[in-house]
Amino acid sequence: MDSAHLHDPFFRTVTAEEFRHADLAGLAAGRCAAVRVPHLQSADDCARVVDALQDVAFDSYSERRVQPSVMRFGVGVSDHRVNGRITESYWPALRAARESWRFLRLPFDPMARARQAIGEHWPKGVAVGRHRGRTLGAGVLREAPQGFRVHYDDAEREFEEFLLGSPLVAQLAFNLYLSVPTTGGETVIWRKRWHPEDEKFRPPQSYGYTDDVVRRAERLEMRPTVGEGLLFDSRNYHAVRASSGARRIALGFSLGLTADGDLLAWG
Numbered sequence: 269m270d271s272a273h274l275h276d277p278f279f280r281t282v283t284a285e286e287f288r289h290a291d292l293a294g295l296a297a298g299r300c301a302a303v304r305v306p307h308l309q310s311a312d313d314c315a316r317v318v319d320a321l322q323d324v325a326f327d328s329y330s331e332r333r334v335q336p337s338v339m340r341f342g343v344g345v346s347d348h349r350v351n352g353r354i355t356e357s358y359w360p361a362l363r364a365a366r367e368s369w370r371f372l373r374l375p376f377d378p379m380a381r382a383r384q385a386i387g388e389h390w391p392k393g394v395a396v397g398r399h400r401g402r403t404l405g406a407g408v409l410r411e412a413p414q415g416f417r418v419h420y421d422d423a424e425r426e427f428e429e430f431l432l433g434s435p436l437v438a439q440l441a442f443n444l445y446l447s448v449p450t451t452g453g454e455t456v457i458w459r460k461r462w463h464p465e466d467e468k469f470r471p472p473q474s475y476g477y478t479d480d481v482v483r484r485a486e487r488l489e490m491r492p493t494v495g496e497g498l499l500f501d502s503r504n505y506h507a508v509r510a511s512s513g514a515r516r517i518a519l520g521f522s523l524g525l526t527a528d529g530d531l532l533a534w535g
Contacts, residue, residue: 341409437526
């Protein structure tokens with residue numbers, strides 16, 4: 269049978285009213301590919317965050333590494349990683365990003381709310397991770413009207429030393445959609461993880477790969493809705509489609525599951 273027509277029954281999306289313990293454990297174990305909670309945050313609260321951003325300038329990721337351009341509010345470790353280590357430039361950039369967040373004067377912390385919602389039924393909740401004793405960034409807001417190219421995220425491969433001080437048994441990506449476009453903007457996940465042969469599909473210095481890297485892989489495609497929370501295994505290749513019309517703004521961070529059962533977040 270053609271591999272394009274084969275289906276893995278565990279490669280599926282779970283939709284629930286909240287992030288249940290069984291679904292989080294199942295996602296980490298590979299018994300599903302993604303968990304969606306359609307009304308994780310209210311549309312009104314999402315609109316409050318978007319309104320606070322109206323007069324705020326977004327930065328962009330390194331244009332040498334990230335093409336097409338992706339805009340962000342906040343700072344992540346990816347632009348401050350050299351030879352598998354976090355450079356010292358990350359910490360002053362993080363302090364400046366925290367000041368920018370305070371400038372928004374929101375009546376609530378959307379990152380903290382998201383962590384609380386994810387960890388509601390997890391024994392230890394969700395905390396922000398630490399690297400060598402210093403607290404990492406809690407997450408970023410991203411806007412990518414031209415989309416994200418096919419890529420994967422795996423801190424165990426990207427960092428020579430343990431990013432959070434201990435090995436991770438699973439890594440997840442979280443998105444909360446604050447504003448969604450009129451057309452496009454779908455998140456696509458493929459049932460495929462990185463293989464050394466995949467490097468032939470990576471353009472020089474790019475974070476991502478050409479579409480040929482997932483040409484024969486099974487995929488899931490999900491259109492976002494305002495207030496929806498999405499968790500998926502970021503070690504699977506994934507991408508975001510280009511969009512038009514209204515802005516597509518997503519709050520996002522990574523989650524790592526340690527061998528001790530801790531769920532730790534970072535941006």
